Amino acid sequence: MTSYDALLLISFGGPEGPDDVIPFLQNVTRGRDIPRERLEEVGEHYYLFGGVSPINRLCRELKAAIEADLAAHGVDVPVYWGNRHWTPYLADTVRRMKDDGIRRAAAFVTSAYSGYSTNDQYLEDIARAREEVPGAPEIDKLPVYWDRPGFLDPFTDAAISALRELPDDARLVFTAHSVPLAQPNREAYVAELEEAARRVAAKAAPGRPWDLVYQSRSGPPSQPWLEPQITDHLDALHAAGVRAVAAVPIGFVSDHMEVKFDLDVEAADRAAELGMAFARAGTPGSDPRFAALARELLTEQPPTERGNA
Incomplete structure (x- = not known):
């Protein structure tokens, strides 16, 4: 009770x-x-x-x-x-x-x-x-x-589903909302994101390379924020010969606008321009x-x- x-x-x-x-x-x-x-x-x-x-x-x-x-x-x-x-x-x-x-x-x-x-x-x-x-x-x-199974397990299942849509060598790329480097408690935020991504990757695709990147930056260009941004990272992966990416929005609990636009539109469009296969994992939602x-x-x-x- x-x-x-x-x-x-x-x-x-x-x-x-x-x-x-x-x-x-x-x-x-x-x-x-x-x-x-x-x-x-x-x-x-x-x-x-x-x-x-x-x-x-x-x-x-x-x-x-x-x-x-x-x-x-x-x-x-x-x-x-x-x-x-x-x-x-x-x-x-x-x-x-x-x-x-x-x-x-x-x-x-x-x-x-x-x-x-x-x-x-x-x-x-x-x-x-x-x-x-x-x-x-x-x-x-x-x-x-962030470390509870009720949050992580839906992401694990969603990551597995996204990877099934892609070639066997697809890269796992976890995304989260960027914040200013000067924001209080930024270090704790990043450390928790990294550990959450590590746990999901270990279950969804043991041994597969993965990255943590950021999205939805909104500050002025002069203000440093967490990087790299997802679209810049897609460029770098493409240059390195990566052919497919499964994006996992580990920083979000639902498919709201920053997921629907920043990933399903902007990131997906950039991947298409680069000729990369792209799939986006779902979020816990309901x-x-x-x-x-x-x-x-x-x-x-x-x-x-x-x-x-």
């Missing part, structure tokens, strides 16, 4: 129609003085998909899978959902939880790793949302879960094993040190 009386699913959020795209991007970049023209340029990525990011639909599916898993295991707690940058906004969800009488909730975020943008910023989001709601419930962020992970973290004895807000 659990000492919590609710589970709160927290995600990034995304537009659900063309009219949402620019307001969403303004939310994401607020305070960073990003020119309107740049927002419109990024907005074109969303318009390729009808102005809709898959992320909210994927969160609904994950929420439903978690609810089904909790019910199947006799864990009687409601599941709420709030976003950082789009509806349902986190503060609105916290307000509803307070009105429903929730006193103490655990937060399961759609980010598996340590680091500032992948962990610490969610703690800030929780604290800010609670400040907006007098009498808000206590909310404990559950631990990072896989029952991933949904079960939320329950496992919820019901385990709380760690001695937990990220609280």
